Amino acid sequence: MVTRPAPPLRYSIADDLRARIITGRLKPDERLPSEAQLAAQYRVSTPTLRNALAVLQGEGLIEKVHGKGNFVRRRLHQVTYVGGGHMAVDRNVSRSTLRVTVRMTKTRARGELASLMKVPLHSPLTEFLCVGYEGESPHSLMRVYVPRDLAPITLQAEAPCWGSVEAALAEVRPALADTSEKVHARLPTRSEAAVLRIGTTLAVLAITRVSTDITGRVAEVAHLVLPGDRTKALFTTQRMTTERPAQR
Template structure:
């Protein structure tokens, strides 16, 4: 008879905590005991306990808030990217809980950015770092890179939704004519994981977008990051059907 080895302790701990979350013994937004307390409770080392928490972070069940601890994550609604910079969230989401924070920084075009925006090196640009939130939990991240003269003057530090961000950007530029989008899946960088409060082991959906206005000028480049546990992309193609000749 072959005896199977016991699973690593981190999975046993993760199974127990997962069961407590699913059954409601640990409720959404509830703070977990400290890592030292949990390690003592399960009689394991702190690194082993952190590995167990990383499993649950990767599943989107808990999130680590810097300086505050680990919290049970409230179920976030699904975010759907529908192309052209537009994002939709589940219809049953409470609209009052949605918001986008915006931080604008002045910078100069270097290397890849200069090539992407088709501007000379050191041209003045603006970077808009936008983080979408549902309640207090981040669900999406976008960095916009815009020629300085196309930067809107009325950028607010917080907006109610992504549509407000797009409308604000549109006020300062000619109408867009073409948008090229590239979609990929990968693991997040440490800074992306920290901004979205996710594990570095959770896959993300990334969309790189370059938009050209009706004059042929690149009006903006954008980089979108969406956590894989709550995001999808939907693209619809409208095809023209040839007209049939009229019957005589």
């Protein structure tokens, strides 16, 4: 008879916490005991306990809020990316719970960004870091880069929707004429996972959008990151039809 080795402790701990969440003993938005308390409860080291929490973060069951601790993740509504930087949320979501925080900083074009912008290295740019929220839970992260001379002087630090940000940009640049988008799935960087409050093992939908204006200049490059467990993408293609000449 072959004896199978016991599963690693992190999975046993994750199984127990998962069961407590699923059965309602740990409720949505409830703060878990501190990592030190949980490590003592399960009689394991803090690194082992953190590995167990990482399993649940990867499953989207808990989220870590910097400086506050680990919380049971509320069931979040679906986000649909429909192209061009536009997102639609579940009809059941109250618009009053949606908001976007915006942070504007000066930066320089480096590496791939300079290539996408089609500008020399170290050209002056303005970066807009935009994080979308449903209630207190983040659902999207977008970094928008524009040439410094096309950036608004000021921008509200918080807006009710993405449209407010787009409107502010549209006021100081020519109309956009063409947009191309590249979409792929990948694991998040540590900074992306921290902002979105997800585990580093949960795949994200990463979208790179390049927009040119009517003069042919690249007016905007945007990097959008969406959690893979609550996002779907919808693209609509309009086909051109050519009329046949009438036969005589």
